[in-house]
Amino acid sequence: SNALHLYLNPGANVLENIGIHRFMNWNKTVFTDSGGFQIIRDFNLKVTNKGPMFKINKTNHFFTPEKCTQTQNQIGSDVAMVLDDCPSYESSYETVAHSLKRTIEWANRCKNTHKNTKQLIFGIIQGGVFPDLRKTCVEELLKIGFDGYAVGGLTIGEPKEEMFRTLNYTIPLIPKNKPRYMMGLGSPGDILESISLGVDVFDSAFPTRNARHRTAITTNGNFEITKKKYADDFSPVDEKCICCTCKNYTKAYIHHLFKEKELLGMRLLSIHNLFFILNMMRNARKAIRNNEFDEFKKDFMEKYYG
Known part of the structure; x- marks a missing residue:
């Protein structure tokens, strides 16, 4: 599920009373994405280090890392994702490096805000297609410490060869005892290739x-x-x-x-x-x-x- 969409409707307060599992009658694992990608792609007005500001139905919303994490705590998913800053594939090295600092800062704030002891929280690795930035991001996220690690910022328009090259470099940096999650990958062949590289978890709208x-x-x-x-x-x-x-x-x-x-x-x-x-x-x-x-x-x- 997507935390941003659930925050907007039916609202985190509604879900807090019953939990996402009972709400949709699903007794298996539920992940909630932070909604950061949707904010930046679809709704963004302004992104600062404090968080993204976006507008829906003439109403401004300020979705800080703290707000994002609190919302996922209320939703009651099994796995919450940190709020990350996802630059476009065409972004320059300097833009991606600047965005990466924000992603790491937001990840730290999300971890400090996370209070639901029944819920895991995963960090998201950004850095575009630049190996040194990916390595830096993994190192900084490991210092913060998360229950699992997701590879973000891929499957957003880059050539498939570039995606697999970046994935092949990034996955070995993640400890083997932590779940490795490839975000947004859903085609059968690509999933099996990624499993070969060591990926454990996938999500995608590909089937629907x-x-x-x-x-x-x-x-x-x-x-x-x-x-x-x-x-x-x-x-x-x-x-x-x-x-x-x-x-x-x-x-x-x-x-x-x-x-x-x-x-x-x-x-x-x-x-x-x-x-x-x-x-x-x-x-x-x-x-x-x-x-x-x-x-x-x-x-x-x-x-x-x-």
Whole structure:
């Protein structure tokens, strides 16, 4: 979940009374992102060392690191994220270095404000695509001390080669006994490559975003359900999938729903795409336990990219 969105609606005070798990009837792990990326990308009016100021519905909001952390404490997620400053990919070295100082200062303030003993708090590593800045950020965050560490500031428009180069440099700097979280990465192939580099945790809107844009994620690659050839295809989205969408509905029916602009089409495809990613991760964990991950990844990639 996103702390900024929940802060705006329904409000942290509402969630404090019941907790995020009961609020959405989900008894498994919940992460809350700080919302810093959304503030800077979508709402930003002004960012200072004190925190970002943004405007929504003609109302100004000052979302300081303290406010961000208190909000996540109230929400009651299992893992809270610090507020970070995420510069764009095109930013100069000097801009990223200046932003990095702010990220470290905000991380320290978030840690000092964090009071929910039932909630973990993760630091976020920034530094753009500059190895020395990434190294500095990791070193400073380790001094503060967090329950886990996330790699931020990637998957924001940089070439994929640049992303993996930066990730390959950054991940070994994080202690092996701490969870390593890659933010914003969701495509199946990229996830498996990142697992090979030592990443443990991922988040992304990739499955649902693709569903909204008519795209199914399957064992044999992605396809667009609205193509004419699926209008009379009465097979499931993925023959090898056992999600409720694939067990109960056909490509033809979902094709029809999209053509009629029925929201159910997006929902059914979202259910399938989410199940596919979750099942892939389940199989990846099993392969790691059995020391078979390289074989699993090779087999998956050959089928997926065909």
